[in-house]
Amino acid sequence: MTALVLEKIGKCYPNHIQAVQDFSLSVEEGEFIVIVGPSGCGKSTLLRMIAGLEEISCGELYIHGQPMKDVRPQDRDLAMVFQTPALYPHLSVYDNIGIGMRGKFPLQELDCRIRDTADILEISELLMQKPNTLSGGQKQRVALGRAIVRNASILLFDEPLSSLDARLRVQMRSEIMALHEKLQSTIIYVTHDHTEAMTMASRIVVMKNGRIMQVGTPDEIYEEPANTFTAHFMGTVGMNFLEGMYHDRKLSVCGRNIDLPASVHKVLRPYEGKVIFLGIRPENLHIEREAILKKDGFSYHVHSVEYLGHECILHGRIGENPTDTMVYAPFSTSYKDELVLTIDMDKIHFFDIETEQKII
Numbered sequence: 001m002t003a004l005v006l007e008k009i010g011k012c013y014p015n016h017i018q019a020v021q022d023f024s025l026s027v028e029e030g031e032f033i034v035i036v037g038p039s040g041c042g043k044s045t046l047l048r049m050i051a052g053l054e055e056i057s058c059g060e061l062y063i064h065g066q067p068m069k070d071v072r073p074q075d076r077d078l079a080m081v082f083q084t085p086a087l088y089p090h091l092s093v094y095d096n097i098g099i100g101m102r103g104k105f106p107l108q109e110l111d112c113r114i115r116d117t118a119d120i121l122e123i124s125e126l127l128m129q130k131p132n133t134l135s136g137g138q139k140q141r142v143a144l145g146r147a148i149v150r151n152a153s154i155l156l157f158d159e160p161l162s163s164l165d166a167r168l169r170v171q172m173r174s175e176i177m178a179l180h181e182k183l184q185s186t187i188i189y190v191t192h193d194h195t196e197a198m199t200m201a202s203r204i205v206v207m208k209n210g211r212i213m214q215v216g217t218p219d220e221i222y223e224e225p226a227n228t229f230t231a232h233f234m235g236t237v238g239m240n241f242l243e244g245m246y247h248d249r250k251l252s253v254c255g256r257n258i259d260l261p262a263s264v265h266k267v268l269r270p271y272e273g274k275v276i277f278l279g280i281r282p283e284n285l286h287i288e289r290e291a292i293l294k295k296d297g298f299s300y301h302v303h304s305v306e307y308l309g310h311e312c313i314l315h316g317r318i319g320e321n322p323t324d325t326m327v328y329a330p331f332s333t334s335y336k337d338e339l340v341l342t343i344d345m346d347k348i349h350f351f352d353i354e355t356e357q358k359i360i
């Protein structure tokens with residue numbers, strides 16, 4: 001069953017800034033949708049329009065098949081968790097969880113709801129404490145509790161982990177995923193962190209400049225990016241792009257001619273004699289220490305190294321190409337080293353250099 005439908009949603013502010021443009025998406029019951037993109041891409045504005053906190057300039061919004069454009073936020077059967085917990089400092093955890101539900105239920109029923117929610121979030125022992133005695137993770141759990149106690153069918157998250165330290169973000173990601181499994185609620189989660197998107201989502205919506213760039217599962221987004229933006233944005237280290245000239249069934253890259261798999265020639269035929277982007281992820285570029293350049297290899301000049309313990313991320317140039325190319329190395333190296341690089345040709349992607357859309 002469909003929980004949420006957005007049809008050509010748009011938001012234009014009085015100063016003619018178009019925050020969201022032509023946004024269409026259908027969300028099924030129980031899905032965990034993550035909307036990801038850089039700061040200013042319109043993702044939080046979109047979430048606020050779903051919640052009814054921002055007016056929709058154009059398009060239609062449906063929740064459970066009912067039009068919501070003119071429905072008040074409190075009547076939309078959803079709850080929202082904001083970037084900061086925003087707890088009332090003078091109230092206990094118990095009262096912070098139930099603050100929005102006062103008068104809507106008999107006191108006994110509300111008490112059961114609050115205590116059941118605290119049990120789900122494993123904060124029952126904190127109910128009588130004040131917010132100033134809580135850690136960052138505990139405060140965020142209380143904010144989650146304030147949303148869960150409403151028993152809404154759709155939960156909205158607006159970058160709820162961005163203010164937490166790195167270790168706590170990892171822990172809270174796991175807790176939110178477990179919570180989704182337990183409640184089976186529909187979740188719309190907004191973040192700028194590609195790791196949160198890849199690890200949490202059943203489907204990812206990638207946004208840029210108020211528009212959808214791609215919608216798909218984490219595997220689809222990573223393995224089959226629809227455009228150069230998605231390819232570069234999604235991943236701990238973004239996809240590398242090299243310019244290449246396609247001619248006579250070969251690709252000329254960094255001064256060398258590469259033989260391409262037979263399967264790609266039919267698709268690339270319209271690009272005969274044209275420059276295209278060759279996209280390759282760092283894990284599909286292989287580094288060796290050998291000094292002798294192989295027939296299918298490139299010289300690689302390292303100019304900086306990020307040491308991560310189990311591996312290194314190298315920044316450098318392929319041959320005389322000025323483009324910075326990032327590569328994973330399973331061994332320690334230094335910026336003075338010159339290495340040999342080979343490309344896994346079965347893992348390359350081709351993009352139109354003008355439209356930046358994927359060719360194959």
